[in-house]
Amino acid sequence: MIALISSPRLASIQGAIEFIFTPQTSNVTGGKTVGGIHQVLELLVNQLELTIFALALSMIVALPIGLYLGHRGTGELFATVIGNAGRAIPELALIAFMAALIGVGVLNLTIALAVLGIPPLLTNSFVGIHQVDRSAVDAARGMGMTEFEILRKVEIPLAIPTLFAGIRSATIAIVATATIAPIAGVLTLGDFIINQNVYGDDGVLAGAIMVALLALTLEFGLAALQRRLTSKGLKLSPA
Amino acid sequence: MRSEFTRLRAGIALLLALALSLGVVACGSSSDDGTSSEEGESAGAIVSNPKNAKVSLTIGSKNFPEQEILGEIYAQALKAAGYKVKSDLNLGSETVALQAVKSGAISGYPEYASTALTSFFGIEPEEVPAGATAAYEKSKTEFEKEGLTAFPPTPFASANAVGTTKKFAEKEGLKTVSDLEGKSESMTLYGSPECRQRIDCLAGLEKYYGLKFKSFHPVDIGLRYTVLEKGQADLSILFTTDPQLAAEKDKFVILEDDKEVFPAGNVIFVSKKSTVEKAGPDYEKTIVEVQKGLTLEVMQELDARVELEKQTPKEAAAAYLKSAGYVG
Numbered sequence: 001m002i003a004l005i006s007s008p009r010l011a012s013i014q015g016a017i018e019f020i021f022t023p024q025t026s027n028v029t030g031g032k033t034v035g036g037i038h039q040v041l042e043l044l045v046n047q048l049e050l051t052i053f054a055l056a057l058s059m060i061v062a063l064p065i066g067l068y069l070g071h072r073g074t075g076e077l078f079a080t081v082i083g084n085a086g087r088a089i090p091e092l093a094l095i096a097f098m099a100a101l102i103g104v105g106v107l108n109l110t111i112a113l114a115v116l117g118i119p120p121l122l123t124n125s126f127v128g129i130h131q132v133d134r135s136a137v138d139a140a141r142g143m144g145m146t147e148f149e150i151l152r153k154v155e156i157p158l159a160i161p162t163l164f165a166g167i168r169s170a171t172i173a174i175v176a177t178a179t180i181a182p183i184a185g186v187l188t189l190g191d192f193i194i195n196q197n198v199y200g201d202d203g204v205l206a207g208a209i210m211v212a213l214l215a216l217t218l219e220f221g222l223a224a225l226q227r228r229l230t231s232k233g234l235k236l237s238p239a
Numbered sequence: 240m241r242s243e244f245t246r247l248r249a250g251i252a253l254l255l256a257l258a259l260s261l262g263v264v265a266c267g268s269s270s271d272d273g274t275s276s277e278e279g280e281s282a283g284a285i286v287s288n289p290k291n292a293k294v295s296l297t298i299g300s301k302n303f304p305e306q307e308i309l310g311e312i313y314a315q316a317l318k319a320a321g322y323k324v325k326s327d328l329n330l331g332s333e334t335v336a337l338q339a340v341k342s343g344a345i346s347g348y349p350e351y352a353s354t355a356l357t358s359f360f361g362i363e364p365e366e367v368p369a370g371a372t373a374a375y376e377k378s379k380t381e382f383e384k385e386g387l388t389a390f391p392p393t394p395f396a397s398a399n400a401v402g403t404t405k406k407f408a409e410k411e412g413l414k415t416v417s418d419l420e421g422k423s424e425s426m427t428l429y430g431s432p433e434c435r436q437r438i439d440c441l442a443g444l445e446k447y448y449g450l451k452f453k454s455f456h457p458v459d460i461g462l463r464y465t466v467l468e469k470g471q472a473d474l475s476i477l478f479t480t481d482p483q484l485a486a487e488k489d490k491f492v493i494l495e496d497d498k499e500v501f502p503a504g505n506v507i508f509v510s511k512k513s514t515v516e517k518a519g520p521d522y523e524k525t526i527v528e529v530q531k532g533l534t535l536e537v538m539q540e541l542d543a544r545v546e547l548e549k550q551t552p553k554e555a556a557a558a559y560l561k562s563a564g565y566v567g
Contacts, residue, residue, distance in 0.1 A: 027361055030438025030446060096461070103471040104429075104458050182432040183459035191457070195433040197332055197358065 015202035016209055026198055034199055035192070035206065044210060047188035051175040051218075053110045058117030058170055066122045070129025070159075071151050079126035086119035091177055095184050104185040109178070116177055117170035124166025128159030157231050164226040168219060175215050179207075189214070285525060285565050291321035294518050299345035300328040301336055303460075304545045304552060305397065305480060305538070309349040309506060311556030316529035319566050320521050328552070333358050337509075340387065346514045351397055351504025352378045355389075357439065364439045367502035371396060375507055388515045390526050392505035395480065395535040399440055399501040400493035401428075402477035402484075404467055408492050415497040416448055419474075423450045429466045430476035432457035440476060443500040467491065479503075480535065482543030506530070532563040 018024070023036035069075040094112045095104075102108055132155045140154045156163070179190035192199050192207025199207070227235075296317055300310030310328040318324040327345055330336040333354055339345045352374040356362040360381045368374045371392050379389045401416055408414070411422055419426070434440035435455055444450045452474075458466055464483050466472035477484070483491055508526050515522060537559070544555040560566045 026436070027358060028433075028437045028439070030363060030442055032436065032438075032442060034436060096459075099458075099462055099465055100469070103469045104456065104462060104466060105471075182457045184462075185429075185456045185458055187432075187435075187457060191432055195436075197334070198433050198436050 011201035011205040013205070013209075016205035019199070019202045019206040020210065024200070024202070026200065028198055035203055040189075040206070040210060043187055043189045043191055044214060046186060047175065047178050047181070047190075047211075047214065050106065050109055050113065050178045050181055050186055050188060051171065053106070054113035054174045054178070055117055055167075055171055057110055057114040058121055058174070059167075061114065062118045062121035063125050066125025067129055067151060067156070070126040071147070071155060073130060076126065076130070079122050083119040083123035086115060086122075089115060091116065091180070092183075095180075099184060106186055109181050109184055109186055112184075113174045113177055116173045120166045120169035120173070122166075124162050124169070125159070128162030128166070129155045131162070132158045158234065160226065160230050161234065164222065164229075168222050168226075171218050171222060172215055175218055176211065179211050283528065283564075284567060285316055285319040285529070287319060287321040288521050289321060291519065291521055292323065295323040295325070296346040296514075296518065296522075297325045297327055297344070299326070299330050299336060299339055299348035301333065301348070302329045302331060305542055306349065307552035308541050308545060308555050308559075311552045312529060312533075312559060313347075313349065313508065313526055315553075315556055315560055316525050316565060317522070319560070320525045322518070322521075340509060340511060341385070343511065343514075346518070347508055347510030349506045350509050352392060352507050353398070353439070353502035353504035355507070355509070356381070357502065364443060364500065364502050369499050369503065371503070371505040374503070375505065378507060382509060383512075386512050388510050388512050390508040390510075390523055392507050393530045393533045393538075394505075395533050395538040396503040396505045397478055397480045397538075398496070398503045399434075400477050400479050400496065401444070401474055402463075402467070402481075402491055402493045403474050405490055405492050407473060408494070413494055415495040416444070416450075416500075417497050418494065419448070419450055423452050423474075425453055426473035427454050427456065427471075428452045428474045428476070429456045429458050429463070429472035431460045431463075434476050439501055447498055447500045464491070480538045480542055482539050482547055485536065485539040486543055486547060506533075529560070529565055532559070 019035040020040050021037050023033035023039075026032070026034045066079060069079055091112060094115060095108060098108045098112060129151070136154055136158065137150055140150045145153065178188050179193065181188040182191045182194055189207050189210045192203045192210075196204050296314075298310050298314040298317065300306040307328045310326055314324050314326040327339075330339055330345075330348065333350060336345075336348050336350070337359060340347060352371070353364075353367050355378045356367050356374065357364055360378070362377075368377060375389070375392045382389045401419075403413065412418060413422075428441065430440060435457060436442055438446065441452075441455055444452075456466075456472070463475050463477055464481075467475050477491070477493055479493065484493065508530075510522075541555045541559055544550040544558070545552055550558075
């Protein structure tokens with residue numbers, strides 16, 4: 001409480017923007033400057049890479065299971081309970097636990113972050129496929145499609161909005177949490193936030209702004225991709 | 240259908256249990272080696288003075304174990320001297336703590352002389368005096384300009400240190416940081432994220448020792464021994480007061496900082512001048528008296544109680560006051 005009220009000097013948006021574009025002096029670096037567009041971009045790329053690795057891993061694990069169970073129409077409880085239990089795992093504890101098993105670094109973080117992506121992907125892929133109109137599936141089967149063709153040509157296109165909602169949730173959860181990666185060996189934008197005494201309050205705010213911008217960019221990018229992939233027929237309905 | 244459902248439920252229960260135990264294991268890893276040699280330097284017991292009951296004090300500290308223990312020691316000692324004492328041992332960084340002192344939100348808190356000089360007063364680490372007394376005199380003068388009083392320092396000093404496993408040090412023939420010359424290019428160094436750019440850490444090793452490392456990896460402070468134990472790190476940034484150094488002498492060693500790049504920090508207690516005057520002579524007397532027993536070994540031992548044996552800082556502080564004879 002006290003910390004907030006008597007914070008020495010509030011960071012300013014202006015100071016943070018300056019930090020993002022121009023290297024600043026720091027009290028503790030012995031003359032080396034910190035921040036600036038070069039360092040910001042480097043850390044941003046790291047965070048993006050880590051996000052892509054973790055998202056890919058969580059999709060490889062969750063989507064086949066979710067699609068299969070959704071198609072079969074069984075395992076609803078499995079898909080939702082795993083979904084909810086997964087959200088309850090504390091990320092920091094997971095990183096620390098795996099640090100003792102496999103050490104720190106990209107692999108540890110990829111797995112720990114993928115754990116965040118699996119619940120929404122699993123739940124949404126299951127629900128998306130499961131809710132597809134059964135008469136459409138029956139019609140496809142009547143036309144002689146194989147089960148795989150039904151999934152690929154009928155169910156997945158019809159489930160695109162729900163599937164993408166899952167991918168977007170997973171992406172946001174992963175990219176936001178990748179901010180804590182500097183505690184386990186990978187320098188991401190969180191470096192600016194964790195090390196207030198190196199970067200100053202402006203650096204902390206700059207880090208937060210960049211993380212928010214990155215997350216919003218990914219969110220809008222995926223939303224645009226979703227619109228392109230959604231079939232025309234579905235777009236007419238409000239969903 | 241029915242049997243499938245039951246099977247599924249059992250499977251889910253199993254998975255849930257697994258997920259939960261993951262969390263529990265991660266939270267509850269504690270070392271089981273009991274280091275409890277009672278370090279007892281006999282000292283004068285603190286006498287309660289009824290005059291002090293009118294004075295309310297709030298003792299602060301930063302939010303990591305060593306600071307919390309120190310905060311508790313001062314708070315409990317002042318309480319024994321008759322003061323009305325509250326504590327706020329959860330101040331984030333030194334800038335926040337300093338501001339809390341200045342604003343009167345806390346009466347005082349313990350700070351490392353080296354941190355005060357570099358972080359508050361912009362003094363280059365290489366200009367921080369190596370001797371405890373000189374560093375104290377210098378920070379006292381600087382604090383006075385801000386209307387603050389710094390009491391004399393503790394016997395122990397805390398500093399960053401390059402650490403490694405004893406095995407690795409013997410294999411590579413490492414005793415001092417200078418011994419790393421010509422060898423460090425093939426070694427990995429792990430340290431806290433802030434270490435990378437701090438002159439009293441990696442930046443100083445590069446600048447003053449001219450060392451280059453194969454790679455530097457930022458990790459949480461809590462993992463500084465894990466990365467050595469896992470064999471992931473060749474070198475790791477440790478602290479001289481680390482309890483592991485005392486508890487596992489045959490496992491971990493620190494390399495001597497022969498060029499004195501890492502400024503040593505003895506702890507000084509910082510208050511506002513007006514607070515000191517209001518609190519009366521027992522304030523300084525109690526604080527200076529109670530820290531006399533805090534040698535490096537005693538501080539490592541107290542840190543061990545909290546970090547390895549999972550005692551609370553409050554318990555560790557009470558044990559110290561009792562075994563050193565400050566309270567009956």
